[in-house]
Amino acid sequence: MDRHTLLTPTVVEPLLRGRFGRPYLWVESCASTQDLLRDPGFPEGAVAVTEHQTAGRGRAGRGWEDIAGSSLLCSLLLRPDEARPVQQLSLVAGLAVAETVEESRDAAGIKWPNDVLLRGRKVAGVLLESSGGVVVCGIGINVSQAEGELPAATPVPAGSLGSVTGHAPDRTELLATLLEVLEHRYDAWRGSGLAPMLDELEARNVLRGRRVEVGGEHGVAEHIAGDGRLALRRSDGTAVLVGSGEIRCPTSVGHQRRMDAPRTPDVSD
Template sequence: MRRPSLDADRLAALAPDLVVEVLETTTSTNAVAAERAREGAPEGLVVVAEHQTAGRGRLNRTWETPARSALTFSLVLRPTVSPADWPWLPLLTGHVVAKTLRAAGYDAGVKWPNDVLLGDQKIAGILLERVETGTGPAAVVGVGLNVSLTADELPVPTGTSLLLASGAAPDRTALLVSLLGSLREAYDAWQAGGSAATARLRSSYVAGCVTIGREVRVEMPSGEPITGRAAGVDESGRLVVAGATGETVVGAGDVVHVRATDQ
């Protein structure tokens, strides 16, 4: 299968506040972006890898794909919002990725907190890391999106790719340009809009979240699961689960897995 490289010239033509660094091979774009942030990289630096050999997900899960078969990139941000609002960043990212894919014709949705699905199959994962730097904390937002993987190349059987979903792989450069533009626009609007913008994000996120309304089983580190109906998302981005004994609120950092039980 022919898998073209990203077009560096087209990426260089992005908005001036986005600077894209393309690496042929790296272990983890999040690790590189974090190091760039510690070295003083400004907000808007994007590190993208043609081949990521040791990508990381939540709970240090590993993720690797063949060269040029995915979009693996990390964006350096330096939020000015309150630290209490930072948990919305990965949810915002998942929401924007799903929204961008829907605009491109894919039936995408977000599984709380930020996995992007096509149907019940995972198409993209997102990892947010806080990095302490000499000029204050930065956020590194990593995205891994399966583009042209075949069924035999999928890292897990519950995953999928844009190729498998539609029969054709899109232009990765055009898709990356669209994703970065949408992410920056949504991030800027959220930062500038205060509590009203967070309320709008919450409403839009819930509308596109496939978890809401389903019966779920939330696996906790303690080993004691929480079961019930995913009733909504609170003002801090936490999942509200309505069970037999009432409502329980869980944050993304508190859970191991969230699984639908009504399939």
């Protein structure tokens, strides 16, 4: 466990710049950080962090592989208002992660609904698990894995911040920045919903113009709609909004470098 400084409370708590991360729970290894926040008594903003997960979870029942000390693995407890669709938090968190990991010359892409890409490589993912008004938002970021240490045969080629950019950032500052940005985005979403973030999400939308299959629908992905669903244009020209499902693309997914992509008006079912 000597690849990086351990993300212990003594190291991380002095760097926290907001209410997220309080309380801060750290264990050297666990099955999943999602499981560490099951206690209903935890307040909003509680964070669980580990160096290694033995049974990390991804979407659609897939696992999340990591090498001890090489990733940022954390879960955040949220208590969103009932008026806001919980599913939108995947995009809110994804946008916060994208902002945290991107470089000035390379904008991070978002593969709807929950993956973050740099230069066409998946470097991070978001997992939401909700029950009884509580949402546990799990975030995994590949930080320093070398090319040969990353999972193979994944739907989107895997990468780490180090393997993609040539520089692996310090995980302690990365975590502090992530929690600060995520708190800002979450508070904005609670106050105004997803609408103010749509242009930024669309600028990072790596699926736009791609032929995809999702939720039993086939078509060309268009924009991210105002409620967070993905707009598809079927082969017969009709439009549909898809709210969930596993995305399948016949070709590899890249990402956009431009940050000023226009947003197409929403379509209806």
